Amino acid sequence: MKPVLKHNWDLAETEAIKLQQELSKKVTKEDQFPEIHYVAGVDVAYSEQSDLLVAAIVILEAHSLNIVESVIVEDSVQFPYISGLFSFRELPSIVKAFRQIKTFPQLVVCDGQGIAHPRRFGLASHLGVIFDIPTIGCGKTKLLGDFQEPSKERGACSLLMDREEIIGSVLRTQENIKPLFVSVGHRISLETACNWILKLSPRYRLPETTRQADQLVKKVLSKIY
DNA sequence: GCGACAG
DNA sequence: ATCTTGTCGC
Numbered sequence: 001m002k003p004v005l006k007h008n009w010d011l012a013e014t015e016a017i018k019l020q021q022e023l024s025k026k027v028t029k030e031d032q033f034p035e036i037h038y039v040a041g042v043d044v045a046y047s048e049q050s051d052l053l054v055a056a057i058v059i060l061e062a063h064s065l066n067i068v069e070s071v072i073v074e075d076s077v078q079f080p081y082i083s084g085l086f087s088f089r090e091l092p093s094i095v096k097a098f099r100q101i102k103t104f105p106q107l108v109v110c111d112g113q114g115i116a117h118p119r120r121f122g123l124a125s126h127l128g129v130i131f132d133i134p135t136i137g138c139g140k141t142k143l144l145g146d147f148q149e150p151s152k153e154r155g156a157c158s159l160l161m162d163r164e165e166i167i168g169s170v171l172r173t174q175e176n177i178k179p180l181f182v183s184v185g186h187r188i189s190l191e192t193a194c195n196w197i198l199k200l201s202p203r204y205r206l207p208e209t210t211r212q213a214d215q216l217v218k219k220v221l222s223k224i225y
Numbered sequence: 226g227c228g229a230c231a232g
Numbered sequence: 233a234t235c236t237t238g239t240c241g242c
Contacts, residue, residue, distance in 0.1 A: 046232075046233065081233085083230040090232075113231050122231065143231045181231085 001098045003130040009078060009092050016079075016088050017119065024121040026129045032187040033106055033134040036062050039200065040105035041209020042097070042127075044090040045217040046077070053077055054220060055093035056213040059103045065200070065208060072220050073097040083143070086112055087123040094127060106134065107188070109200065109209045113137040114183035114193075116160055116168035118144055128186025135185025136193040137168070138210060142181055150179050155198055157182075169194050173201040 007019065041058045052074045059069040075093035079085070090112070112123030114137025124137030142160070147170045150156040154175050160168035160183070168183030171194050182197050184190050200208045 044232080048233090081232060083232090086231050111232080117231080137231090139231050141231065144229095 001101050001104060001131070003095060004132045005130045007130070009088060011088065013082065013085065016085050020085075020119045020121040020126075023126065023129050024115075024119055027115060027120065027125050027184075028187045029115065029184045029189065030187075031189050031192050036106040036134075038062060038068065038103055038105040038107075039196075039209060040101075040108045041200075041211075041213045042094050042108060043111045043210050043213035043217060044093055045214075045221060047221055050074075051077060053090065053093040054217050055090070055097040056216040056220075057094070057097045057101060058209055058212040058216065059101065059105055060200075060209055060212075062107075067212065069101065069103045070212075070216060071097050071100040072216055073100065084118050087121075087126040091123060091126055091130075095130070098131070107196065108133055108135045108185070109197070110135055110137055110185060111139075111210045111213075113139045113143050113181065114168070114185035116142075116144055116162075116181060116183035120167070122183070122185075124183070124185030132186075134187040136188060136196060137181075137183040137185045138197065139181035139183075140178070152176060157194060166190070171197060173197060 044055045079088040110124035114124035124135045128135035145160040150158045157171040170179045172179045
């Protein structure tokens with residue numbers, strides 16, 4: 001699986017911002033996908049010891065949530081962590097990992113925001129646009145916006161607002177646990193995104209897909225480094 | 226000036 | 233990402 005849209009990753013900060021502004025015009029915020037048979041969860045970890053990024057992708061069969069495929073790749077760091085330019089650091093390693101994937105997912109759940117971003121182009125939207133695939137953005141913490149705390153029961157949610165604009169949802173995936181910041185990545189509506197996250201997170205704080213990827217990354221890091 | 230700032 | 237417990241203050 002490879003990107004349908006390729007661009008230079010070796011950019012200065014101002015160029016990266018300009019590219020985000022251009023590519024954000026391509027983001028679709030409505031449901032636009034075929035029947036979903038497979039869902040991918042992606043996560044990236046950084047190893048200080050080796051100064052490498054480790055990207056993990058887990059493919060789940062959508063109705064059983066069984067893992068059907070997974071892959072881990074290492075990649076060198078090419079871009080610093082800058083708030084708002086997160087995708088320029090992590091996405092190249094994810095693209096590399098997707099080259100190994102044999103099972104085509106119809107939906108990708110990302111550990112990073114979608115349009116809940118200053119230029120409406122977080123990592124999930126960036127991934128969605130360059131692969132032209134539906135994506136959901138998930139954040140453990142907020143990047144941007146105002147919200148009221150959702151009530152404590154699982155499934156409760158409130159809207160994440162930037163001024164008058166709805167940019168995401170603050171979703172309680174488990175009772176008594178901090179809510180998850182869910183936003184549209186690409187080719188999906190906010191409502192559908194939240195429904196998928198609830199379907200994928202019956203037991204975990206994070207979507208099961210990204211949690212699985214997280215565990216894979218940690219397993220590899222503890223064994224190799 | 227001060228705080229906030231995905232990982 | 234990680235550190236990390238209490239009780240201050242527009």
